[in-house]
Amino acid sequence: MSALLKLDGVHTHIGSYHILHGVDFEVPLGQVTMLLGRNGAGKTTTLRTIMGLWAASAGTVSFDGAPIHRRQTPDIAQLGIAYVPESMGIFGDLTVRENLLLAARGARRIDDIDTQRLDWIFGLFPALKKFWLYPAGKLSGGQKQMLAIARAIVEPRRLLLIDEPSKGLAPAIVGNLIAALRELKATQTTVLLVEQNFAMARALGDTVAVMDDGRVVHRGAMAELVENEQLQQRLLGLSLGAHQ
Amino acid sequence: MSSAAIPKASFDWLPLALVPLLALLALPLIGSPSTWLTLTIAGLAMGMIVFVTASGLTLVFGLMDVLNFGHGVFIAFGAYVATTVFAGMADWTSVDSLLRNLVAVFAAMAAAMALAGAIGWAFERVMVRPVYGQHLKQILITMGGMIIGEELIKVIWGPEQRPLALPEALRGSILIGDAAIGKYRVLAVAIGAFVLAAMLHVLVRTKIGLLVRAGVQDREMVEALGYRIRRLFVGVFVVGSALAGLGGVMWGLFQQNVIPQLGAQVNVLIFIVIIIGGLGSTLGCFVGALLVGLLVNYTGFIAPVFTAFASIALMVAVLLWRPQGLYPVANR
Numbered sequence: 001m002s003a004l005l006k007l008d009g010v011h012t013h014i015g016s017y018h019i020l021h022g023v024d025f026e027v028p029l030g031q032v033t034m035l036l037g038r039n040g041a042g043k044t045t046t047l048r049t050i051m052g053l054w055a056a057s058a059g060t061v062s063f064d065g066a067p068i069h070r071r072q073t074p075d076i077a078q079l080g081i082a083y084v085p086e087s088m089g090i091f092g093d094l095t096v097r098e099n100l101l102l103a104a105r106g107a108r109r110i111d112d113i114d115t116q117r118l119d120w121i122f123g124l125f126p127a128l129k130k131f132w133l134y135p136a137g138k139l140s141g142g143q144k145q146m147l148a149i150a151r152a153i154v155e156p157r158r159l160l161l162i163d164e165p166s167k168g169l170a171p172a173i174v175g176n177l178i179a180a181l182r183e184l185k186a187t188q189t190t191v192l193l194v195e196q197n198f199a200m201a202r203a204l205g206d207t208v209a210v211m212d213d214g215r216v217v218h219r220g221a222m223a224e225l226v227e228n229e230q231l232q233q234r235l236l237g238l239s240l241g242a243h244q
Numbered sequence: 245m246s247s248a249a250i251p252k253a254s255f256d257w258l259p260l261a262l263v264p265l266l267a268l269l270a271l272p273l274i275g276s277p278s279t280w281l282t283l284t285i286a287g288l289a290m291g292m293i294v295f296v297t298a299s300g301l302t303l304v305f306g307l308m309d310v311l312n313f314g315h316g317v318f319i320a321f322g323a324y325v326a327t328t329v330f331a332g333m334a335d336w337t338s339v340d341s342l343l344r345n346l347v348a349v350f351a352a353m354a355a356a357m358a359l360a361g362a363i364g365w366a367f368e369r370v371m372v373r374p375v376y377g378q379h380l381k382q383i384l385i386t387m388g389g390m391i392i393g394e395e396l397i398k399v400i401w402g403p404e405q406r407p408l409a410l411p412e413a414l415r416g417s418i419l420i421g422d423a424a425i426g427k428y429r430v431l432a433v434a435i436g437a438f439v440l441a442a443m444l445h446v447l448v449r450t451k452i453g454l455l456v457r458a459g460v461q462d463r464e465m466v467e468a469l470g471y472r473i474r475r476l477f478v479g480v481f482v483v484g485s486a487l488a489g490l491g492g493v494m495w496g497l498f499q500q501n502v503i504p505q506l507g508a509q510v511n512v513l514i515f516i517v518i519i520i521g522g523l524g525s526t527l528g529c530f531v532g533a534l535l536v537g538l539l540v541n542y543t544g545f546i547a548p549v550f551t552a553f554a555s556i557a558l559m560v561a562v563l564l565w566r567p568q569g570l571y572p573v574a575n576r
Contacts, residue, residue, distance in 0.1 A: 051468055053464060053467075072472075073468055077468055077470035089464075089465035091458045093457060093461055093573065094457060094461075101451070102466075102469060
């Protein structure tokens with residue numbers, strides 16, 4: 001399977017802090033790659049560096065074979081990379097409809113969005129249809145997360161970067177989210193998903209990269225990690241231990 | 245899509261209701277209904293002018309977190325351009341013909357907007373761009389820009405006060421019962437209403453407006469969606485400067501004279517208005533401007549010694565009630 005996204009020795013500094021220390025991993029085309037690790041391991045910084053929101057101080061980020069680490073964020077997004085930040089990035093004063101219209105770069109008005117695609121999104125996230133003209137800021141946490149993901153897929157994108165979608169959500173909502181992301185996965189969409197929820201990672205991931213202290217400490221198939229309890233213990237034990 | 249299934253989103257009417265509430269509260273204090281009507285129209289006219297001048301500033305702050313203390317210089321340039329246009333169109337302003345007078349006024353407004361917009365473009369490139377994200381430097385450099393602008397005005401038009409007389413047909417008042425409604429004030433309210441309608445149309449009905457509203461809330465996310473917010477910001481800065489130029493013409497005609505320090509004088513008022521409204525909020529700016537306009541006019545009649553204090557007192561009261569302003573912008 002060819003790599004759609006490749007990080008090679010990526011370092012990122014934020015002010016005087018050295019956050020990423022040579023991150024290497026690949027995101028294969030048409031697969032869901034999980035990026036796991038404890039808080040502060042550098043997962044969010046990795047996604048932000050890919051999007052150009054923080055500049056890589058060394059190393060390369062390649063998308064479809066071309067370097068993108070010196071490009072501006074809008075240029076990176078225009079390559080077909082959609083980003084769902086940990087904060088969800090919802091425009092609270094805008095309605096659900098306006099949030100989706102904004103994400104559809106090719107649409108000047110809502111009628112310009114492919115109706116079939118919109119129906120598919122409503123099938124994935126029925127609450128968005130119900131609250132169509134509602135200010136997004138008034139949605140529940142789970143509904144906001146659904147809107148954030150819907151925004152990323154309102155037009156076909158080549159790669160989705162999703163940062164901890166299950167964070168702060170009730171288990172039932174996480175279950176719905178997993179079902180929706182599974183359906184998305186069935187369309188062969190390439191996804192790089194940051195998660196701390198191992199159940200979600202197990203349910204969705206094809207490949208996995210585990211980070212610790214700004215480095216990738218493990219790469220491989222998700223199935224291998226799921227089946228190998230010793231490896232799980234070592235990697236996830238490391239993660240759990242860091243929380244204590 | 246069926247609207248029956250859609251829950252109703254509630255609009256916060258309370259700040260908007262303050263405008264008629266303030267007007268109604270003033271009525272028994274003023275006593276005479278005709279005087280009250282005259283003062284109310286004058287207050288609304290002043291509010292509309294302040295809104296036109298301040299609307300660009302609130303968007304610039306909301307969109308790019310830029311504290312532009314030089315905004316007043318665009319107002320002053322606009323007012324001075326009007327004096328030049330009026331001097332060149334003396335035949336059009338001195339004749340008692342509403343049509344010819346309006347042509348002169350609109351020509352002055354178009355020229356003022358064009359020049360203020362051009363100065364705004366240069367101001368953003370030379371002064372604002374190097375200090376993005378640095379509030380203290382923004383304050384210092386934009387205040388410096390204001391001083392340079394004032395000195396340029398003195399060089400071009402001279403340091404003395406210049407008259408900006410109303411065109412012949414816009415002088416005097418229309419009598420409604422015992423109430424005298426200044427003709428120019430009616431025009432100012434009409435222009436302000438037109439600008440508000442145009443702004444709301446662009447902000448609510450167009451994709452550009454959607455981008456501006458989203459950028460005010462979370463500019464990083466707008467960039468992550470693939471839009472170049474810097475270009476949008478330059479556009480908003482130029483339009484905001486042009487609106488300040490328009491406001492300068494309206495303010496100059498309201499005062500019927502202009503001085504090089506006009507921008508600095510109005511700056512204080514418009515900062516009060518955008519703070520009252522909620523930084524970055526267009527609707528808040530509108531409501532804040534109307535409240536300030538009405539309160540200043542009512543106070544000027546009821547207790548003139550407190551006029552200068554009225555707008556500051558209003559700001560303090562609003563911030564005690566709503567610390568983020570009347571219409572806080574989400575995510576800020």
